Amino acid sequence: NAGVTQTPKFRVLKTGQSMTLLCAQDMNHEYMYWYRQDPGMGLRLIHYSVGEGTTAKGEVPDGYNVSRLKKQNFLLGLESAAPSQTSVYFCASNPGLLLSGYTFGSGTRLTVV
């Protein structure tokens, strides 16, 4: 099993450009999450989904949109990238069972210039 796969692994964007980050999981997990990690700030939750077709805002949702059209995929979109969105983005998934484990992807390093 591949687990949680994030694409791309690296990307450089110019301010104002748009892009979509893809997270795919093959474990039939119900819940999926997008986080961003910045130095000294841990992982902050951007958006999450508790099932196909559902999305919800996390701690830092502004400037991002998400979609979960298929259970296995969770897309994170930046409509108009800003330098403040330079970060490392992590996707995670969870079966949706109480106190079950979370599986993380290997991250996407995004630089906005």
Add this chain to the structure above:
Amino acid sequence: SQELEQSPQSLIVQEGKNLTINCTSSKTLYGLYWYKQKYGEGLIFLMMLQKGGEEKSHEKITAKLDEKKQQSSLHITASQPSHAGIYLCGAASLGKLIFGQGTTLQVKP
């Protein structure tokens, strides 16, 4: 909303020394996760605690959850360079996993 605070934010220790990282929650913890991350890499799951007073160990790392379930500690015995990295505590709450700000550990040979 629940908040997690880790202390210290950074730590430099000599190889062979013991160390402790703390994680304090603003609300009762129902599931507390510890992860380790090497710079530029993904998260490695260490342990999960759920019961008050619970203690788990893996190799030289021990994690505890206090009786009141609002604080957890991670203790490393006889630190090695391989222990270096960022340690993150996470709390499960209403379907979400939220994290503390992380503790960066350096181990000097």
